[in-house]
Each structure stands twice: as structure tokens, then as C-alpha cells.
Amino acid sequence: MSWQKSLSSTIGRKIMMSLSGILLILFLAGHVSGNMTLLMGKADAFNMYAHFMSTNPLVQVVANVFKLFFLAHIVYAIILTAQNKKARGGQAYKVTNKDGSQVSKYMGVLGSVIAVFLVVHLAQYWAVMHELRGEISTTTIDGVEMKDLYSVVAVSYANPMIVAAYVISMFVLAFHLWHGFASAFQTLGLNNKRYTPIIAFLGKAYSIIVPVLFGAIPVVMFLNS
Amino acid sequence: MAGKTINIKLKIWRQAGENKPGKFESYEVNDVSVDMSFLEMLDVLNENELKKGNDPIHFDHDCREGICGMCSLYINGKPHGPKHGITTCQLHMRTFNDGETIVVEPWRASAFPVLKDLVVDRTSFDRIMQAGGYVTVSTGGVPDANEIAIPKTVADEAMDAAQCIGCGACVAACKNASAMLFTSAKVSQLALLPQGGAERKRRALAMVEQHDAEGFGACTNTGACEAVCPKEISITHIARLNREFTRASFSGNETDYQN
Ligand code: HEM
Numbered sequence: 383m384s385w386q387k388s389l390s391s392t393i394g395r396k397i398m399m400s401l402s403g404i405l406l407i408l409f410l411a412g413h414v415s416g417n418m419t420l421l422m423g424k425a426d427a428f429n430m431y432a433h434f435m436s437t438n439p440l441v442q443v444v445a446n447v448f449k450l451f452f453l454a455h456i457v458y459a460i461i462l463t464a465q466n467k468k469a470r471g472g473q474a475y476k477v478t479n480k481d482g483s484q485v486s487k488y489m490g491v492l493g494s495v496i497a498v499f500l501v502v503h504l505a506q507y508w509a510v511m512h513e514l515r516g517e518i519s520t521t522t523i524d525g526v527e528m529k530d531l532y533s534v535v536a537v538s539y540a541n542p543m544i545v546a547a548y549v550i551s552m553f554v555l556a557f558h559l560w561h562g563f564a565s566a567f568q569t570l571g572l573n574n575k576r577y578t579p580i581i582a583f584l585g586k587a588y589s590i591i592v593p594v595l596f597g598a599i600p601v602v603m604f605l606n607s
Numbered sequence: 608m609a610g611k612t613i614n615i616k617l618k619i620w621r622q623a624g625e626n627k628p629g630k631f632e633s634y635e636v637n638d639v640s641v642d643m644s645f646l647e648m649l650d651v652l653n654e655n656e657l658k659k660g661n662d663p664i665h666f667d668h669d670c671r672e673g674i675c676g677m678c679s680l681y682i683n684g685k686p687h688g689p690k691h692g693i694t695t696c697q698l699h700m701r702t703f704n705d706g707e708t709i710v711v712e713p714w715r716a717s718a719f720p721v722l723k724d725l726v727v728d729r730t731s732f733d734r735i736m737q738a739g740g741y742v743t744v745s746t747g748g749v750p751d752a753n754e755i756a757i758p759k760t761v762a763d764e765a766m767d768a769a770q771c772i773g774c775g776a777c778v779a780a781c782k783n784a785s786a787m788l789f790t791s792a793k794v795s796q797l798a799l800l801p802q803g804g805a806e807r808k809r810r811a812l813a814m815v816e817q818h819d820a821e822g823f824g825a826c827t828n829t830g831a832c833e834a835v836c837p838k839e840i841s842i843t844h845i846a847r848l849n850r851e852f853t854r855a856s857f858s859g860n861e862t863d864y865q866n
């Protein structure tokens with residue numbers, strides 16, 4: 383079997399799911415660290431960060447790679463979910479068991495909510511930053527003129543509905559990762575008596591800490607607005 | 608000998624043949640000895656049905672001691688019933704309460720079509736085995752048992768995998784009807800040992816290819832399979848299969864090189 387053929391096998395597709403998932407985990411770690419500048423109390427810190435992220439050429443390359451992996455993750459999720467549904471067959475059980483990880487049974491649903499969140503999120507900030515939508519003013523920091531994304535964010539987080547939707551989305555993300563983080567390593571064959579307990583612990587820690595940090599931003603900004 | 612008996616109600620899936628519509632039928636069996644196995648209880652029910660001139664309920668079985676893998680049955684929402692680590696033939700009626708209604712369904716998966724009532728076609732497993740679940744041996748004299756040194760821990764791990772009886776409970780329980788637990792047990796039992804190691808790459812690729820061709824799903828690491836497996840096969844074997852498959856896919860084989 384050639385490796386091209388291997389990639390379209392059930393395990394090959396799972397490996398793509400897993401690798402793209404791990405990259406997205408790395409991406410979110412970076413994203414949440416950067417966003418912490420929103421909580422520094424000054425608009426400048428975040429605006430400088432946003433300016434750097436939208437102008438640095440290396441960041442552009444990395445961002446495009448992540449976009450590709452996001453797309454791959456979603457495409458493979460759709461293919462695998464359809465394949466698994468077909469394998470299960472048309473006739474459902476009358477009584478069903480509750481064995482195994484319950485969260486893992488809702489990965490597709492949880493992921494779809496994240497996808498919807500992503501679209502709204504990009505429309506709200508990315509599209510505005512790139513002047514595809516809405517209005518954005520400019521600000522001058524240390525003699526450099528840059529866009530005032532901070533104000534765009536601050537205005538949106540003064541709206542309790544947006545804050546609530548954001549927090550709910552972070553719960554969904556937490557559940558997705560509660561299973562996804564450790565699952566990605568099992569898929570890669572990295573199940574080992576010594577490392578699996580560490581991976582499982584890191585997975586639980588990550589899936590609580592990162593969504594909590596993300597979720598804290600709109601809540602704090604709302605309370606300060 | 609008047610041991611404890613119970614009366615039970617059953618809802619059993621009846622289906623005249625492959626691709627025929629099926630439905631649940633209700634039955635009652637009275638004075639069931641709690642010492643009977645589940646299959647013996649079905650035998651009693653079938654005797655009653657035969658006396659009434661009805662078509663008996665078809666179900667698979669053979670050894671009735673938990674080693675052949677023929678018995679199946681999805682009982683009250685669980686493959687092989689509510690107990691852990693046993694097959695349907697090892698399940699006793701003492702597990703159930705007097706007056707209880709027990710729902711009995713066949714394994715359900717696209718790759719396990721129902722043939723009649725509770726009997727499903729599991730030859731898809733046979734074809735996965737035929738694809739690579741063996742070692743190519745040049746038969747000769749019987750070698751000395753200790754000629755090839757195998758560490759005890761490795762032999763134990765291979766034996767754990769070799770416990771798989773091919774019953775298909777893993778597929779029946781899996782939300783994706785994936786046969787990864789079965790396939791991984793069959794790959795593991797050979798890959799771990801020196802005799803099986805020689806053909807490990809070809810085997811992993813061929814068995815996974817057949818697994819997919821049969822229409823089994825992809826693993827989502829849900830773990831329902833290991834929870835219901837009568838032989839308690841662990842999903843660590845699935846991780847091993849993933850390693851074997853990845854290594855075989857992306858590394859060269861001796862036969863890949865051209866002279
Ligand atoms: C954009 C929408 C998303 C969708 C539709 C989605 C969908 C899915 C689905 C269906 C699975 C299960 C696949 C399987 O087990 O076979 C999955 C697994 C996973 N997802 Fe997502 N996901 C999304 C976003 C994310 C994000 C943002 C992350 C990370 C921050 C992520 C990380 C993971 C990981 C690590 C796995 C486990 C891979 C494995 O089981 O091997 N996903 N995703």
C-alpha cells in the first residue's frame with residue numbers, strides 16, 4: 383500500500399485529524415497568551431500585539447499554515463463522521479449502552495459549534511481588522527499609526543449577549559478538548575504506561591485552563607465597561 | 608431439586624432473512640432456574656415455541672464455555688449482557704430479576720448483516736484474518752520450545768491479545784461500528800513475537816485495508832469496545848496497531864527497492 387493510499391484509510395484519516403488537532407491546540411495556546419494583553423488595562427498593549435500579528439511576514443506564513451490545518455480538521459471531521467455513520471448502519475438499537483467516553487460521542491456536534499463560533503469570531507474581528515466589514519479607527523503609538531482593534535473588542539464585550547455567547551462557546555471548546563487532547567495521542571499510537579498518565583493530566587489541565595482564560599477576557603472587559 | 612426460579616419477559620428481534628424487515632416480538636418464560644445460562648433459557652423458550660408449532664428463535668452458539676466466539680446477543684443495551692468480562696453463554700439467569708423484561712437484539716453494523724433473527728454474518732472478520740492474520744511458516748521439524756528467547760512480559764502481552772475470540776462485541780458496542788479492537792488484537796499477537804515480526808508491515812497494511820473494505824468505521828477512541836470485550840482486550844492494542852500501520856506506511860520495505 384502506498385502512503386497516499388494509507389492516508390485515505392481509516393487510520394490515515396484519523397492521523398490527519400489528530401495532527402491537525404494537535405496543531406490547533408498549539409495555536410490556541412499562542413492565541414490565548416497574546417489575548418492576555420487585553421487584560422493589561424491599556425489599549426496600547428493589545429493594539430501593538432494586533433499590529434505585529436497582522437504585519438509581521440513570518441506570522442502571515444504561520445497563520446496561513448494554521449488556516450490550512452483548520453480546514454483539514456473540519457474536512458476530515460466531516461468525512462470520518464459520515465463514514466462512521468454509514469458503518470453503524472440504518473437500524474438503531476432499541477436500548478443502547480453507555481459505555482466508553484461520553485464526550486467522545488459528541489465530538490462532531492461540539493466541533494460544529496466551534497466552527498460556527500469561528501465564523502462569527504472572524505467576522506467580528508478579523509474582517510474588521512482587514513477592513514472587509516464595519517468601521518475601525520486608528521491610533522498612534524510611539525509614532526506608528528496602527529488600527530485600534532482594542533476599541534472594536536471593547537465595544538463588542540460591552541454587550542452581555544456577545545459575552546454570554548463567547549463564554550458558552552468556551553464551554554463547548556473545553557468539552558471538545560476534554561476528549562480530543564488525549565485522543566490525539568492515542569491515535570498517533572502514543573499510548574505508553576509511562577507517558578499516557580502525563581498526557582491525560584496535561585489534556586485535562588489544558589482543556590480547563592485555556593477556555594477559562596479565553597472566557598475570562600470578555601467577562602472582565604464587560605465588568606470594566 | 609427445586610432451586611430458585613424466576614419468571615421473565617423477553618422482547619426479541621425477529622427477522623425472516625437478510626434485508627427483510629424485522630420487529631420485536633414479546634415472549635414470556637416461566638419457572639426459569641437461576642442456574643441456567645442465558646442460552647439455556649433461550650433453548651427452553653425455543654422448546655415451547657416448537658411445541659406451539661412456531662419458528663424457533665435463531666441465535667448463534669457453539670462451545671457454550673466462552674472460548675469459541677460464536678455466541679453474540681445485545682442484551683439490555685450491552686453486548687454479552689450486563690456482566691463484565693464474559694460471553695453470552697457464560698451469562699446466568701441469576702443476573703436478572705423476577706418479572707424483568709429483557710430486550711435481546713442482534714449485533715448491528717453494516718459489516719455484520721443480520722441473516723435471521725439474532726444471527727449475523729461475521730465473515731467480514733474472517734476476511735480480515737485472511738488478509739494477514741497469520742505467519743508464513745516453512746514447516747520442518749518441531750523446533751525446541753526455548754530456542755527463541757522471548758521475555759515473559761512480551762509473551763504475556765502477546766497472550767493477552769491472543770485471547771480475542773472474534774465475537775464482534777467490540778463492533779456491536781462501538782458508535783462507529785469500528786473493528787479496530789479486533790484488528791489490533793490480531794495484529795498485536797503476532798507483531799509482538801519474533802515469528803510474527805518478520806511480516807509485520809505487510810500484515811498491518813493488508814488487515815487495515817480489509818477492515819476498511821468491509822465497511823467498518825474509524826476509531827474515535829471512545830473505549831466502549833474495551834468496556835464490553837469478554838476477553839478484556841485493551842485499547843492499548845489499538846495504539847500499537849496505529850504505530851504498526853504508520854511505520855509500515857511511511858517506511859520502506861525490502862521489496863520496494865529495485866535492483
Ligand atoms: C472548527 C471546528 C471543529 C470541528 C468541526 C471539529 C471536529 C472534530 C471531530 C468530529 C473530532 C473527532 C474525530 C475523531 O475522533 O475521529 C475532532 C477531534 C479532535 N479535535 Fe476537533 N473540531 C473542530 C475544532 C477543533 C479545535 C479548535 C481544536 C483544538 C483547539 C480541535 C481539536 C481536536 C482534537 C485534538 C481532536 C482529537 C483527534 C483524535 O481523536 O485523534 N478541534 N474534532
Ligand code: SF4
Pocket residue numbers: 770771772773774775776777778788789792835836837838839840
Ligand atoms: S476484541 Fe474482544 S469484543 Fe472484539 S472480537 Fe475480540 S474478544 Fe470479541
Ligand code: FES
Pocket residue numbers: 667668669670671672673674675676677678694695696697
Ligand atoms: S458459545 Fe462459544 S463463546 Fe459463547
